[in-house]
Amino acid sequence: MAEKQSVSVERLIAASAEQIFDVLSDPSRHCEIDGSGSLVRMTSSHTRLALGSTFSMRVHLGVTYPTKNRVLEFEENRLIAWAHWNGHRWRYELEPTDDGGTLVRETFVWGTARWPRVMELTGYDKKNVPFMEATLERLAAIFETPPPATPDTDTDNAA
Template sequence: MSDTEVPRVVSASRDIAAGAAEIFELIADPAHQPRWDGNDNLANAEAGQRVRRLGDIFTTTLTNGGVRANYVVEFTEARRIAWTPSIAGERPFGQLWRWELEPLDDTRTRVTHTYDWSRLTDPHRLERARATTPEKLQASLDRLAELAERR
C-alpha cells in the first residue's frame, strides 16, 4: 500500500461498562496510560500530571527511553481530550491522539479513540505512524475497558 493509500486518520470505538467520569480519569491521568497503551509504546508517566484544562502539558517516557512532551489541544472534562506529542522544547510532530466519551447511561459509555497523522511531515516518523492501525487503537480500548470495568 502506498503512502497515498494509507489512511492518515484511524479510529476505533467500543462500549465500556463504566461511567464516563471513571473512564476519563484513566485517560486524563498520564500515570495510568502505560497500563492501557495498545501500541506498547509507553513505559512510564510520572504521577501528579492529571490533565485539567486545555493547554496543559504532560510528559511520558517511551519504551525506547525517549521522553515526550504532550500538549493538550482539546479538553472537555469527562467527554473529550486530545494531545499532540513532541520532544520537550520542540514543535509538535504533527500527530494528534484523541479520546471522545459518549455516556450511553450511568454505567455504560461509548469511547472512540482516534489517531490523526495527517499533519505529520517528519519522514523519520512515517513508518511508526503507518503502523498505528485501528487494531492498535482497539487494543488500547480493550485494555482500558478491562481496567475501567474492574473499578
C-alpha cells in the same frame, strides 16, 4: 473533528463517561492502558490534565527516548486529545449510552503531523489500529473486571 488522515476504533465500555475520563486525564495511568507497549514510564508530575497541560514520558520504539505531550482539545468528561513535537494527535471521545455505559472512540490523527506523508509511506498510520483496539480493551478491563469467585454454596450435597 473529522480528519481525512485519521483512523478510529470504538468500544462500548461498562462505565460512566466520568469514570473513563478520570483515567484518560490522569497521565500516571497512561502506561496502564497503553495497548502499543511503547510507553515505558511517566517522567512528569501526575497532575490531572486540562487544556494546555503538558506531560512527559519515556517511549520505547527501537530505542528509548523522552517525549513531551500537550493537551490540545479538552471537554470535561467528553473529549481529550494530545500531541507531541511531531503534531500527530491521539483523541478520545466519550459518548454516554442510555444503559449507563460509554461509547469510547479513540482516533489517531496523522493529518496534523509535520510530515503526514512520511507517516503514510512508513505505514505508521495504519499500524496504530491494533494498538488502539488493545488500548480500549485495557481501558475496559479496568471497569469490567468480573467479581471474585465465591465458594460453592450448594448445601444439598452436604454430609
